[in-house]
Amino acid sequence: MGTIYDLAKITGFSITTVSKALNNYSDVSEKTKAKIVQAAADMGYLPNAHAQSLSTKRSWTIGVMFSEANEVGMMHPFFNAIIESFRKATEQQGYDLIFVSRNLRNRDMSYLEHFQHRAVDGIVVICSDQMDKHVQELIQSSIPIVVVDMDSTDCSVVFSDNLSGGTLAVNHLYELGHRLIAHIAGDMTIDAGLARIEGYKQAMDRLALPIPDGYLINGGFFSVEEGKQAMQTLLALPKRPTAVFVAGDQMAIGAMEAIHEAGLQVPHDISVVGYDDIDMSKYVTPKLTTVRQDTERIGQHAAELLIEQIVNKRRVMTTDIIPVDLIVRQSTGPVKP
Amino acid sequence: MGTIYDLAKITGFSITTVSKALNNYSDVSEKTKAKIVQAAADMGYLPNAHAQSLSTKRSWTIGVMFSEANEVGMMHPFFNAIIESFRKATEQQGYDLIFVSRNLRNRDMSYLEHFQHRAVDGIVVICSDQMDKHVQELIQSSIPIVVVDMDSTDCSVVFSDNLSGGTLAVNHLYELGHRLIAHIAGDMTIDAGLARIEGYKQAMDRLALPIPDGYLINGGFFSVEEGKQAMQTLLALPKRPTAVFVAGDQMAIGAMEAIHEAGLQVPHDISVVGYDDIDMSKYVTPKLTTVRQDTERIGQHAAELLIEQIVNKRRVMTTDIIPVDLIVRQSTGPVKP
DNA sequence: AAATTTATCGAAAGCGCTTTCGGTGAAATG
DNA sequence: CATTTCACCGAAAGCGCTTTCGATAAATTT
Structure with missing residues (x-):
């Protein structure tokens, strides 16, 4: 592959000039630049990134x-x-x-x-x-x-605007007539999870909807499995929610699974809205309503x-x-x- | 962060010795090695990967x-x-x-x-x-x-053993009583797709099952969308298959969607087996039977x-x-x- | 005590590149 | 024609590290 030294030897110029030619310095004539560039192309020369980084302190x-x-x-x-x-x-x-x-x-x-x-x-x-x-x-x-x-x-x-996201979800459910809206949340140690909780709470508050005990449930770290478990807990509640806003699509998919396994239908018995809009959301059954993050x-x-x-x-x-x-x-x- | 030169200055040894100490050469005494290592730790020294690569011709x-x-x-x-x-x-x-x-x-x-x-x-x-x-x-x-x-x-x-995979899928369907087994294939330019086709063909042959016209259909490049389209073509066939082996899970998910949209049920009306066992396969409805690749x-x-x-x-x-x-x-x- | 080993260290070259700083000769200026 | 400017080029130092090859002093061996 060769180095600038080879290039210098071949073209008869110094390595300085070679380097300059390759880096478009102004103080090298068009003619010699052409020669050098040509020679570089001929030998398939490629600068060594490590050497460059070492000398420029820039590693790209x-x-x-x-x-x-x-x-x-x-x-x-x-x-x-x-x-x-x-x-x-x-x-x-x-x-x-x-x-x-x-x-x-x-x-x-x-x-x-x-x-x-x-x-x-x-x-x-x-x-x-x-x-x-x-x-x-x-x-x-x-x-x-x-x-x-x-x-x-x-x-x-x-x-993402997680606050608005939460609100968006809740309002959507509200407009569909839901009043018993639960939230399967992401863990509170996670900012995104926290903000969605806040969005949920604010929206509920603004709509003057109470948040019954147990309606705000920690779904952990966004996995399908955890979403499923959280939903099962929700289903066991004395007054079961008619809709649930889930802080992540994977969790939502798990939630839907729990609902189906309980013999209920989405959205007929329970509506669910997810968060993220991952690729799969539009392919699960039923296709998931969700808050899309603009990845x-x-x-x-x-x-x-x-x-x-x-x-x-x-x-x-x-x-x-x-x-x-x-x-x-x-x-x-x-x-x- | 410092270089070996700094380390040399601090400890009073040469950069050679510093380098050797840091790289566990045998010709440096335990005592000086200890000193150097300690000094390195103190100043938070870290070797510069680019310099190392340049000199060793190994970039890790x-x-x-x-x-x-x-x-x-x-x-x-x-x-x-x-x-x-x-x-x-x-x-x-x-x-x-x-x-x-x-x-x-x-x-x-x-x-x-x-x-x-x-x-x-x-x-x-x-x-x-x-x-x-x-x-x-x-x-x-x-x-x-x-x-x-x-x-x-x-x-x-x-x-993966795509040949066996194809066979596995077909045999499974055969054992369930299926005789009209179609295959939504990956593009023939792709080795994996080709091998799965071959597996399908061989299995069908071994089971003495004919492959009706149109039963081997190109699903393109494994996308959900292409799988769906292929399935629609399959559904339009005069003699509709009772089972279909799909060369990829995403295509299979698309295929299932097409089936559902046609008002049919999986697996009641048509069985489908996918390929890959991607994460989502176990969460779609119905959960996908598939050939798992051991990623x-x-x-x-x-x-x-x-x-x-x-x-x-x-x-x-x-x-x-x-x-x-x-x-x-x-x-x-x-x-x- | 002289001759060898052994243990420990360092000078120096080299990896491939960039960049500063002068140094030419030619062109432009007066 | 003398002087300045300009266009073009190269020597050399430096980036941070490894590795060869001696050098030295201490330890062993005869």
Whole structure:
């Protein structure tokens, strides 16, 4: 593949000139630039990224820290959608994503340490666990960073308008005539979960609807299984809700399963609205009514925010809230008379 | 964060000794090693990966090329599951994954070029498109490589036993009494799709079942939408099948939707068995009977294969086939009398 | 006591690249 | 024609690390 030294030897110029020619410096004539570029093409020359990084202190890599909360790794559909759009946006600017692990050849180091070791230009964390020690460490560091789906005043964050999302869901159910509306919530340690709870409460309050005991139930960490269990608890209530707003699609799918297993029908007996609009939502039966998060926009905006910090070399600490939409499908319907 | 030069200054040893101490060379006394290690810990020293790579010609990174065929990017659940298990296995050995894009700061280069530029130690390609020019280029290169879910005699490959998978599905349906068994196939340009077709054909042949015209239908590239369309075509057939083996879960979900929309019931009117056992399969209604691919094992095995090539510095060209299982759920049932 | 080993350390080169700072000769200016 | 400017190029230092090859002093061996 060759180095600039080979190129210098072949063309007869110095490595300085070769480097300059390849990097479009102005102080090299068009003629010699052409020769060098040609020679580079001929030998299939490619600059060594490590050498470049070493010398420029710019690696053109972005480290991504992924949630490993509920062990889903890279299989979380919502996070995945965000990462995907983030990737598209960053790659357009020439960055590569690097997924680091915590153990560097047997030593095991923190994520921050690992990112420092790899000398990433920036970090994106997509992790819902506010309290995670590693996340905090990353935020406190001086590496450009953007955090998704989590709140923080110490760095750039971007997340959905969960408050409105909750309200949207409740209002929709209200308009369908429902008055007994329960909420299967995400764990309170998770910002998104908390905000949706708040949205739910505010909406109920505004509609002058009481929240009966047991109607606000913790669904844990957004898994299908936990959603199912929460719904079972709800079904066992003396006064069963006619509708339930679930803080995540996967949980909602679990909830629907519980309902079906109890011999009831969605939406005939109970309406359910989810949150996220993951890919599968439109394919489950019945198709899930849900609050769509704009993963495309979240990922892209996060990318912009991060890159801006990288190129301008200054930290920005904005919190950007991305609007959500209610997608009405078939899991919600009018309340039974 | 500091460099070995700082460490040398602080401890009073040469950078050579510092480096050796940090890398456990035998020709440095325990005492000085202790001092140096302690100093390193104190200042939070971390070696610069780029400098190390430059000097050792080993980057401890693995490049991953992901399918971009049907634009799903990182959102393909099956590929994702594999990557996840691959990641776990490689990270344990100290490797980081880097997802490269094709355009390096405005120039746009091939994947191979990009990988060379990043000086990855190895490559994993998870892409079903056999003919992809970039994939071929990667395979022909001298970088250690492993390919997943695709056949090739020119490199290490690992994929599921798609032949048996097809047979498994057909036999299951046969045992339920079905004789009119159709197959919604993956595109023939995709190895996995082709093998499943072959499995289907062989099984049908062995059971002395004819394959009526139109019973073998191309479902394209495994999307829900395409599966749905294929099923609609199948439903319009004069002699409608009583069971259908679908080459992918997402297509199967689409197929079920088509069936339901036609006013028919799964499995009462038509049985369907999918392929992959993606996460959602057990949550759709009815829960999908499917051929499970062992993503865990595929990813891990691919990792082993790749790392072995990296450390032994020699190419191995094995093709390893991972067994599949039939997971019987509720989308298949006895044929109507 | 002389000759060898052994243990411990460091100088220096090298990995491939960027960037500063001068140094040419040619063109432009007076 | 003397002087300034300009266009073009290269020497050299530096990025942070590894690794070879000696060098030295201490420990062993004869």
